[in-house]
Amino acid sequence: MADHAAKAALFDALAESAKALANGRRAELIDVLSQGERSVEDLAVEIDQTVANTSQHLQRLLRAGLVRARRHGTRIFYDLSSPLVSTLWRTMRRVAEEHVEELEQLTTAYVGDRSGLNTMTRDELRERLRAGDVVVLDVRPPAEYAAGHIRGAVSVPIGDLRARLLEIDSGARVVAYCRGSYCVYADEAVRLLAEAGRDAARLEDGFPEWASARLPVERGA
Template sequence: MGDRAAKTTLLDAFARVGKALGSGKRLELLDLLAQGERTVEALARAADLGLTTTSAHLQTLRQANLVATRREGTKIHYRLAGADVAALLALLRVVARDRLPDVEAARAAYLGPDTEQVTRAELLRRVEAADVVVIDVRPREEYDAGHIPGALSIPVEDLADRLADIPVDQDVVAYCRGAFCVMAHDAVRLLSSRGRRARRLADGMLEWRLADLPVATAPGPQG
């Protein structure tokens, strides 16, 4: 039989990851970092947190080796420590959705009425056939860090003013960060209200990357 103390030490080591994930705000920071590298200041703005609070959450994630850093001058840039962390984030959300009854109610309250969707496989077919316009409705810095090849960058807050950038005679597919991202839903609702044929990608950039599908990037610094 194995040594009980050694087994406890091993299980406690596993639990360190669980403890690091035990905060909605830390999960939000991981979700943001799944879109691309960011500075502490950029993360604080995106998550609507103070700098001190953001730094404390990031230190907890770093102590569990879920995030990594690099320094550029006086700024520290954070990124996910690896694709396995992104996969863990995605799986955690799926398990919570499937196992906790209140998650569905919270999801519906946040995302609002459901909107029509397309799968990744269908989107790939339609992109190859060139019969659809794909729009990335995330903030521009996330688009620059990685996007579906050929997608137009139209942040959701700019969409109403940029309808002229979208051909009126083609179907539109909007996507954002992931399966629980509200921006694509908002974009589809807006486009539909303006008479456009619009659907959303069933998930988003997190799942697209995890499926090892092509990702394009824009030149220039991030964060």
């Protein structure tokens, strides 16, 4: 019979990965980093915290092995250490969605009412992309588009959309996507497009799910 202490130490180590995710701010960081690498200051703005605090959270994630750091000039860019981390995060979200009762209220409190919103599944979008009868808009910040996006998508950051409406072929069906189902950029885009009389829908989830399903993506530019 193996030692109780050795068993306890092993499971304590396994629990460390969970501890790294066991904080709302760090969860937000993982969520943002699922879109691609970002600088510390950038991340601090994203999660609405001081740079010092963000840095400490990032180092906690670093110690747990969930992220890695890369120096580029005067900045340090953090990135998930592997796509498996993104999978872990999505699995945890699914568990929470399925088993935490209050989550639904919290979600609507954040994203608002989605009942009037057209949506499209990954599978349907894949088919329509293949057929070529759809315009896909990536409404995330440019840095995230640059780090990777759905093949064939056009980058139109949500803040620019209103000004660039005329660029979009008025006959086409438009699909907008962003970071995932907890991201509201695509919602806003679809509302804006609908007001302008376009046939618009949002992708149900976001880029990480698309990439994880091994559907076609492009990196860079």
